[in-house]
Every structure is written in C-alpha cells, then in structure tokens.
Amino acid sequence: MVKVTVWHETVPAEESEGVRKVYPEGLGAAVAAFLKVENFQTRCAYLGEKDDGLPEEVLRDTDALIWWGHGKHHLVSDETVKRVVEYVNRGMGAIFLHSAHLAKPFKALLGTSCTLQWREAGEREIVWAVNPAHPIAAGLDAHFTIEHEEMYGEPFDIPEPDELVFIGWFKGGNVFRCGAAYRRGRGKVFYFQPGHETYPVYRQKEVRHVICNAVRWAAPVSVAAPLTCPHAKNSIETLT
Amino acid sequence: MVKVTVWHETVPAEESEGVRKVYPEGLGAAVAAFLKVENFQTRCAYLGEKDDGLPEEVLRDTDALIWWGHGKHHLVSDETVKRVVEYVNRGMGAIFLHSAHLAKPFKALLGTSCTLQWREAGEREIVWAVNPAHPIAAGLDAHFTIEHEEMYGEPFDIPEPDELVFIGWFKGGNVFRCGAAYRRGRGKVFYFQPGHETYPVYRQKEVRHVICNAVRWAAPVSVAAPLTCPHAKNSIETLT
C-alpha cells in the first residue's frame, strides 16, 4: 500500500477565512481525504509540528510527499529542506502543488528560481494533456476545464522538464507548463499547478485523478542498493 | 554567409487565389525575401523541379533548409526524403513551418505521426517564449500576438522536444507547442507553427524575427570529421 504524506503550511484551525469557506476541514485534510478514498495510506503533516512536520521517521515511512505552501515558505528550516531533498534523492516521490512552485525544497531540487507570472482573477483554465501516454495522464480525456483558477503564466523559470505532461490555457491569454515531471537521484518529482486555495479546485474529480495518478507514478518501484559514498575511506577496486 | 534554401510545394504562378491575395509573389518567395534582407544567401526550390527541387548539389550548398508544404506532401519522393534526412544528419539545419508538420522528411526525422488538432477560424494566437534564453527567442518580448491564424492544438504527436522554445495560446481554448527544437545526428531541426497560407503571417515582424533566429541557430557551427561507417571492410583497432 502506497504511503502518502500531505504537507501543508497551516493547520486546519488556523486556515484563513477564505480557505475555510472552501475547505472547512482544512486544505491539507481535503487533499488527504480524497487520497484515502483511493486506498492510499495517508497522513497529514504541518509546518508547526516537530521538525516542520517532516522528521526522519515520517520521511522514512513515506512513498510520496505532497506539498502545498504559499505564504510561509520562508519558515521552513534549511535542515528540513536538506532532509526532504535527500529523501527524494533516495527514492521518495514528491508532488508540489500550485504555489509550492516557490517552496524551498522544490527550488532546491530544480536549481532555478521557479518564478512565473500570475493574476488572480478567477478565470477559466483548460488543462491539456500533451503527453497522453504518460501514466499521470492515464484515464483522462485530452483536456479538462477548471472554471475558476488563479492564472499562472509563462515564462516559468524551471529546467526543461524530463517529461512535460500538461499545458494550461488561461482565458486571459496566458499559457503555462502546468504539469511537469523530473527525476532527481532515485526519486521522482512532479509539479502540478491547479489548486488556488480560495477556489474548490481540489473538489474537482479530474484534479483529484491527476494527483492520484501522480502519487502512483512517484512512489518508488524497486529497492536498489545505496549509491557509493565518495568519501568512504576505501575507494573501489579495479575490475580488470 | 549563411546559405538558406526555401523549399515550397508550389511555384508562384500556380499558387491558389487565396494565397495570391496575401502573397502575390508566392509564399516561398515571400519567405525568401525577408531572409535576403537579413543578408542570408537565399534561394528558392520548388517541388516540380529536378529531384523535387533538392538535388545533391543544392543540399550540399545549403546551411539551413526551410520547408513549407501542405497539400502535396505525398508527391515528395522517398529518395528526396532520404536525401534530406541524410543531409540533416550530416549537419544541415532544417526548419519546418506550419503545415510541414506532416512533411515526409519531418516525420522521418522525428519518428512519430506528428498529428495534431486543428480549426480554421482565423482566430487570435498569442505566442509565448517559454525558454527566453534560447537563441531562437533572442530579442523578443515574452509574447507576441498573431491576430488571425489557423488553430493547431495539442495533443501534438511529437517526441519530447530537446528544447521547447514557444507555446501558442489560441482564443478558442487550445494550446500548442508551437516552437520545438531537436538535434538529429550533426544537424538541428526546428518546427515553428505560425504561417497559415491565407493570412499574412509571414509579413509580421516577430514571425520573421523567429525564422531568422532559427536559421542562425540551425546553420552548422563547425566542421567535424565524418562518422565512421559501420560497414567499412576494416573495423577499428584496439586502443589499449
């Protein structure tokens, strides 16, 4: 059974009024809820908890980490960033949602500024699957529509994705690489843009479907031997 | 001086009425004209000529080949396709415009069906530079608008581009990877979607700018030794 940890910067009781209107149970809990329905073993983690909610024992027990953050990126400690990046490199999947494009671990995994253009106008987005054979697009039609979403637009300062899965169209004239897949070390990383906190985007079935697909794709498939540490006292032997 | 050959399926005198309204001089000649202004050494080649307009002596003398075709893809001979693909592999640049997404040499270089969705409604397209540091986007703003264009939309059945340079937004709700760069052998390949034949797209300065940038990028930069033929009588010697 795939183990998912949903990380959110705000505990349910402290969500803003705008979020509570849409997700009375809290945004993180809302995401966790639909994952549980799909039979993922799901837990929530919050910024205010021990080690920013992601101590070793949690990461060690996580196949895929989902990350949603917006206003509190700067409160995540450098130690937590380092720990998350290491676990991804060891094989843990990581899925960054919406405003997590500026989450510290995402930027640390990608090596770029991850900046973009934006406009909060509740406009229509149409999400197109440009790689329909990708496992994250499985079971979807060629496109689906989100009636009200914050616009995120190009240029999006990310490395060329290993696999570009979705491109978003926004009514106001913008486009966005809204679903982008990377491999880092033994781990897989997926960025998915939908999910502004004051629209009920995570109530929509296609969005949930993508996130569930992404969890299955990102979870490690095999146990591999650890990579050799280059600072071991003894270097490796000649093979010939 | 960079040598460009502009290939077009129809000689000026036989262009349809729709094309002649926009390009009285012929579409191929119109493209060649703005390249000449940029001091490229430019010639036109047409399907009806010897060896489909692209005999050895022309390809040998070409740094970048521009290809526009639509209704006569099937009339290009397999020998010509093979010859063009070989010259690209040896280092000749190739730029395929608009409906040349179904040109035989393009499909042969990419290995996919290159199909897409389309709609002819003369709608607005906004072209976004998603890789603003790419030489083909140099000197452009983040976006430019084409007031009337045929819609080409995803899913576009191409291999993951080596470098995705532009994404197009269409008023009718579609997106398209409208500027995609590949390397094949020692040659560079660029696909650029703008240019439906009955709109004056090649009169627009940003479109011309992109095509000129693409020619500079696609032209070979260095002379390298020929690759070893695997069927040479003598195989290579041991190096150790």
Added chain:
Amino acid sequence: MVKVTVWHETVPAEESEGVRKVYPEGLGAAVAAFLKVENFQTRCAYLGEKDDGLPEEVLRDTDALIWWGHGKHHLVSDETVKRVVEYVNRGMGAIFLHSAHLAKPFKALLGTSCTLQWREAGEREIVWAVNPAHPIAAGLDAHFTIEHEEMYGEPFDIPEPDELVFIGWFKGGNVFRCGAAYRRGRGKVFYFQPGHETYPVYRQKEVRHVICNAVRWAAPVSVAAPLTCPHAKNSIETLT
C-alpha cells in the same frame, strides 16, 4: 499477461554454423525461451513469413516486440517498416537488440543513421547501470561483465536518449551507450547492445534479466483514446 513477439531474420534451420554452435535451437527461439520462463506469452516471427512475419494480426496482438537482425536488414519491406513504426506510435513497445541498431524500423523511429564503431575481437565488456533507479535496471548490481562480446563503440549516431540506462566499457578502450530508452508517440523503445550471435550472450542471466525488465517497461500501461486525425473532414470545435 504481457504478449511478446520475438522477431528474428533467420529461421532456426537456416542459422549459420557459427550461430548453431551457440544456439542450436536458433537465436530467436533462444530469446523466446527465457521469456516464456518468465511467464510472458511469447511467440517467434521470422523474416521469411507472410508480411515479413509481422502482419497486422500479429502486431495487434503484441505488447512488446523484440527485434534481432544483422545481415538482412535490406530485405525488410518498406510496408513492414511503416507498419511497425505505426504500431509503436500507437503504444506497442519495441526492443532492438545488438545489430538491430541498423534495423530499418529502429532508424525510422529515431531519425538518425544509428552508425557506430565496431570490432569483433571477443573482448570483455562491462555494463554499467548509470540510472540505477530505472525500471530496466531494477534488481541488478551497479555493473555486470560479459566475458566475450563484439565491441560496439562511440560515436553512436542516435538522438540524445530520453533516458540513458546503461553504458558499456570494452577492454580495447571503447565506451558505448549500450542501453538507451526513447518514447515515440504512445510507445516505448529500448535499444540494448549485448548479443553478438556467435557468443552465448543470451545465455547469461544478467542479460536475460535486462531484456525481461525491458519487456515489462515497454508494454503499454494504459489504454488511451486514439489521437485525433488531422485529416478528418471536420475540425474540432471551439471550447470557449
């Protein structure tokens, strides 16, 4: 159950003496045999059969096609090449072994000459997994040794692989990208170099392990809707 078709250019009865010494049952049959042990539903196909052994009804019933050819590439018809390429684009996996680097469908899928350097000296090859987290490398150590193999060396004229899985080291001083993965349309393509016909390479457990992994990886994972044909009479509707 994954359905595999093993294509070979020579029927067992006509194998050369050199091959028969190593594979009395025929090279194709030898490959098919270890796949059957892994519970793949396996059949053999040969060049001399109807439609070069790969008629529609066979391809339609194949999840992954394994291709081994060497001296008879030129005898494969253009129709067969086109048919195989189309089925790959629709989702059929394709695994090209050893000298199939010059097989027509492989070159058609990649768009390059696929030439390389070679030396037949029965020298030692060490195969290194450079992407240990890739499904095709699952369960392997970081390297394995083939005591006697034909040398295939760089430069190998292929497009940049979507995923480079293995690099081979040869005693005589050469290196080779010996395991390279591509996506074409909805299909997956893997090239794997080991397997010169006069050495018992396909008797070696690591080589078999890689090929079995490759079959599992290449088989289609989901049924997706067919891509829209661009030449349909009616184009698509506006979405907005």
Added chain:
Amino acid sequence: MVKVTVWHETVPAEESEGVRKVYPEGLGAAVAAFLKVENFQTRCAYLGEKDDGLPEEVLRDTDALIWWGHGKHHLVSDETVKRVVEYVNRGMGAIFLHSAHLAKPFKALLGTSCTLQWREAGEREIVWAVNPAHPIAAGLDAHFTIEHEEMYGEPFDIPEPDELVFIGWFKGGNVFRCGAAYRRGRGKVFYFQPGHETYPVYRQKEVRHVICNAVRWAAPVSVAAPLTCPHAKNSIETLT
C-alpha cells in the same frame, strides 16, 4: 571579449606539495594562464578572499565562472552558494571541474547528491566525444587519452544531462559521464571530470581545448529582459 573568473579553493602559496610539483604557479593560475592565451579576459578568485572571492561586483563582471575545489567545499558560505546560483540563473555560465562535482553550487544547481565512485591509481583515461556536433567537442577527434588520471566512475548521481558530450573510459574497468551540459534559468552549466590535482592534466592540449570551448559555449549570447518577479505588488494584466 568573454570574461572568465577562475575560482580555486587554495591560493598558490598554500597549495600542497603534491600540487606544487605539477603546478608551481598554483592550479587556479595554471587554468587562468591557458585561458589568457586564448584571449579570454581572465581573473582568479580564491576562497579566502572577501565573500569567498565571489562578491557581487565580480559575478556581475563574469561571463563564465570556472570552479575547482576539493577539500574545502564545506568552507564556502551558504550566501556565496546562493549568489552563484542566482547569477547562473540570470545567465552567467558555470564550468565545474573534476572534484567540484561536490561543490555546493554545483549540487544546488543540479538538485542531486552528485556522488560517484572513485579510485586514485593514476590510470589511463580515454575520453570519447559522444556528441561530436556539440560546440564543446568542436575541433576534437573522436577520442583523446589522458595517461594518468584519478578514476571517477558510475553511477554518477546527476540528473539526466540536457546534453551528454563526453564519456570517459578507465583502464580499471569503469566508465563515467565525464562531460555533461545543463541549462538552468538563463545560464549554462558544464561539468568536466578531468583534472586531478597531482597529475598535469591541465597541461594537456585537448583538455585545455575542451575548457576553452566550454567557456565560449557557456558565456551568455544575448541580453534578455529580466523575468517577472512573482511577488511584485501588481500582477500582470489580461491580454484578451
């Protein structure tokens, strides 16, 4: 004129005895010297200087940064790492040599552990150009030999390179992706493995040739408008 800054962790006067035997002038100065011969405007920078040798005013005046470090990676401050990464993202080229695979800015740009296997046995390396048309391989033969080099071997924990240029063969049975190119933001990054400090590797003409090519390739080619900051007070306007 391209401006190069050669960063080295040790000033000439403090180089170890082993290094001084090979590079009496200091390793950093030795690299700078051959760059000057090629008419690059070259300066040296050292760890012990202000802001680790790379204050704003130096980075602002640098087209390509060359980085060599080994034992003092941990002494580079986090501020310096952040500053270097930002300048790369804005367009500065960065070339990391040999043991700089563990330099903090390199790991920060790539997002992986960048670990590898190693053996210090002064063994022969043969460097193969696997992408002979790449500007960094221009003017080279298909391979060149370094008689004595430290072995660096796979698995090398890096993201799939945007362009793999060289693969190294080591006498002891190892292979290594020894020349790997990446794009990050508007900047280019190249890793090149040759250059163990106690062998005269930077005296060898092919190695110098590669580094000079890399500098030309990595230097920014065009001035582009700054990317929009996502935290600007005003978001962007609708375009339609």
